[in-house]
Amino acid sequence: MEPRYLVDAMLGNVARKLRMLGYDTEYTADGASLEGAASSGRILVTKNSALLRRAARLHVTTITGDAEHTIMRRLLRGHMPTVSGERARCAICNGATEEVPLREALDRAPPGIMHTKFWGCVSCGHLYWEGTHMDRLREAARDWI
Ligand SMILES: [Zn+2]
Known part of the structure; x- marks a missing residue:
């Protein structure tokens, strides 16, 4: 099964990119729905240390990093993602x-x-x-893997 993510609202760029790459990605502000992530298996993506501690207590898998490219690199773990309109989810609402x-x-x-x-x-x-957005994402993805 594809990983699904819960992304800290502070990392809006990461969330939009994950959606465009086709990953089911919800936002969380201040850790709202973190309990839901624990039961549904969503992976928490955040730089917030308090949130990371809460996630650890709830046994939620987390990904963190100082910079956006570090986080994207950890998310993709060496796998070149498929960048295509067919696969993409809505960057605005995750639909x-x-x-x-x-x-x-x-x-x-x-x-x-x-x-x-x-x-x-x-x-x-x-x-x-398909346009400049997708082209830029494709180019960026080469740097992340
Ligand atoms: Zn939408």
Whole structure:
């Protein structure tokens, strides 16, 4: 089974990247839902030492690090992730995405978007396409592994 994550709200960039890589990733502010993570097997990602201590007491697996790239490196543990629109979850709400028919997507996309493949979030409706975001993520992932 794919790992699922509970990410400290202080690490918003990490959470967005994990979602774009397709990992089910929820936010926590001040450790809310940490007990839920213990029972559902989510991995806590945080730099907060008080939160790390609480997680240890609850036997929640944790990943921590001083810098974003250190954390991403520990999360991926040497595995090059698949970066694709098909796999990505919504960076905004963690919803699953599905392909949107081209005609409908072009109606919804900002003017000037020339892509031919689009995905929409099934929860919030946000529209995604392969573009600079995905390219940058792919490039960054090479540095993390
Ligand atoms: Zn969404």
